[in-house]
Amino acid sequence: MISELAMYFSEDITLFLAPGVTGLLCFVSLSLLRRRGKLPPGPTPLPLLGNILQLGGGDIVTLLGKMREKYGDVFTIYLGSRPVVVVNGYDAVKEVYVDRADDFLGRGDTATFDTTCKNHGVAFTSDIDRWRELRRFSLSAMRDFGMGKKSIESCIIEESQCLVTKLKQTKGSFLDPKQFFNKVACNVIFSIVFGHRHDYEDTDLLDVVKTIGETFYIISSRWGQVFEMFPRIMTFIPGKHQQFLSNMQKLLQYVRKRVEKNKETLDPDNPRDYVDAFLIKMEKDKNNPNSVYNMEDLVNSTLHIFFAGVETTGSTLTYALLIFMKNPDVLGKVCEEIDRFIGQDRSPRMEDRNQMPFTDAVIHEIQRFIDLIPMGVPRKTTRDVEFRGYHLPKHTNIYPMITTVLKDPACFPYSNEFNPKNFLDENGEFRKNDGFMPLAAGKRNCMGKALARMEIFILIVTILQNFVLKPELSMRDLDLRPGVSGFGNLPKSYRLAFIPNN
Template sequence: MDLPQDPTLLLVIFILCFILYLSLKSNWGHGNLPPGPTPLPLLGNMLEIGGDFVKSMMKLRDKYGDVFTVYLGSRPVVIVTGYKAVKEIYVDKSDYYLNRGDMPIWDDFYKNYGLALTNNIERWKELRRFSLSTLREFGFGKRSTEDRIQEETRHLIEELRKSKESFFDPRQCLSRALCNIIFSVMFGNRCEYKDEEIATVLSCIYESFVTASSPWGQIYEMFPGVMRYVPWYHKKFFKYLEKLKQYVNEKVKINQKTLDPDNPRDYIDAFLIKMEKEKGKTNSEYNMVNLLSSTLQIFFAGVEPSSSTLTYSLLLILKYPDIRAKMHKEIDQVIGRDRNPTIHDRNDMPYTEAVIHEIQRFTDPLPLGVPRKTTKEVKLQGYTLPKDINVFPLLTSVLKDPTCFKYPKEFNPENFLNEKGEFQKNSAFMPLAAGKRNCLGEALVRMKLFLFLITILQNFDLKSPLPLEEVDINPTVSGLGSFPKPYKIAFIPR
């Protein structure tokens, strides 16, 4: 057989063969992976994924089952759906999945440093142990944190009264209140709502999260080698995070100048004191890079998705006046109008507790969860996953699992109520994951949501400028994060 003589044709054949070689090479050594759509060379399953990653994965689940493989570019990723399979990842065999999975757009910024997004297990263990101890010392999950939240709710109520029953978008106001709780723990102070500092911080957090959740962020996950050099929309993500990092750096400089080793004021002080104690120690995790990264990651997680969830909660309660009326009745019976709600009140408020759980379930704050990576070879649903394979446990598939919830696609508090109207826990309730690498401040998230929401409803009724049938409760973005569409609301004093 004669070879073609045209050099252009030869070059095309060579390039195609090279692409095929790279594609085949990337697929070797991945063990008995679950089935999935056939990937194209280099492109992987880009055509099947389309613009909405979550919806695409749920469609593929219908074809391939609860566990299947997709290729993000040339990188194989095992998608895990449904309560039973996801629980195996987070709880039953959690030690096999302790490594944080690849998240290129975040990894390119943090470079494996910090508490939450590091893939270094020893670093994660050390920084988590320190952070849990330190945050508890400054009130995480304790009475002092409840006092801080109650104080902030008073500021929020005053701000809402200033609106004088006019219609406005509540996101900024709610976000500033929630942000102040984290400010006080991490930086030792709160900001006034009109302060430009807090407005800039919140804008950067929100926009970076939205960008990472957008189709551009998903394309970056598939083709990081190319997207790092393409000057498109996704570059805003790095600009926003860099501004946040500089903000944290300025806070650190202020603390360094006024540090009293015997009287730490906040998380940054505690970290600086630990840095000094371990100065000169080989391979210490207490360095400036980990301080900046851990502070930013905790701060980021403490504001988002909490602010989106609270903003979403008011939209849902606005949409369903019958649910709001039942909450008002329970609040009046248990708390009344004259005292501040406390976290202990939820033991006597089964309907309200069910509504708050249903809010977190329905709003689906982290649809994709956070990817994991296997620490060693492991069996999953009859398949053999090799060490270091990326695994995506889809939280949205758990929160909407019809085998676990009576009304998986509806907003209905009965998902958490038994026949007697009593609050009923559900092991499939894992809005922020579960197990050893779950959200550090999950208890704080629930405390904030309960106290802020109940205090608002204790003082106000809600009114929409639109007919209720036109109020849209579908999210604008559903990927890494889920966000309510912008809406307007009026707070009517009770």
């Protein structure tokens, strides 16, 4: 009797709910289509699920590239119920980044970071006024503590020599180079934000480097992509995405601990680093209820600075050595130029780069070819915008596809291959290229771009001065394709030996 009643009520409830659920789906579908009428064309989304059918079958960068072939340079996709306008090609992306920068200056929704940062910090805040003030302060403070100056160049040179010492201690054994490069990049950033470096075996440094690398990888994987589509649901579902959520909390806690350490020994008249400068500004602004100088913005801004700086530089250097081993003719010409202009007896300096056109071209081409942040970091319209014949309402999310700029044949004649001629003129001199924007462009570009440029040049030249690169695999088997492609294009793991050349 009880089972019959349960079955009866179950059927009754199902019959009662079915029209409601159907009506809700129809309403959502009509709402999507109405919003769609104002936006660029694109694949038809499912109610609530968006374009999961079109985006769930492979890496998102490749799938968006195929959609471009069908819908053109500007089209719309739905991540869940959230519409995103995808912008492709040099001309269209430049319009977003530079020509109409103020119209697209907002930070787009990035669920992977928004869930943790909660609109705080210089990189991922969606508040334009907050971003402007934090960016102005951060750039000023980072310059005060070395960025773009001789002092940080000396720091990078010192770090490069520490790296040489560590690599010589490996005695020509095969190893994964990324573990070393991330430590170097982390120490350079730490010297700016925390005032000092760590020994390479320091447990805090090892833990931070491991956590950042793991987090960046998961965010770039399909787990990160699915979380980006359905963050509210995925927060409660088990999977690898839970690891990056816990990792971000772990990193925030590490920064809080370091900030508290600074507070204990703070001398307002003698700031030692970025954190000290922020703490001093907090004290001066403590009576302003609208101040952006608070503990949450300090912690998040500090995390954003070293999270971005460590992984981008480490992955670029890791990719660079792989490319050199795959292209021994290019490697030979770079080594010849190093011998001619610097020699083996002194460390390289940034001023040397202007005398080394081929090396300069190769480093630019490495950054172009590896296409590290292929989708850019999302933007958002700051007002209603008419863009390329379409109406984009205020707060529309934008994906400026940097990959389509770096591979635009109108900018780069050898767009789909590694070729330094993309940055050389007919006389073999370095040639600037407006399409070179690996870390975005315009007002909201990467704050650490100049620092990364200095690190990459000095570290690459120092390594090639001191070592012969010996791959574990044959040249034919070296794979330049990324191991994961999403938020970032990250190199596949490989091993090489550093053989001292003297």
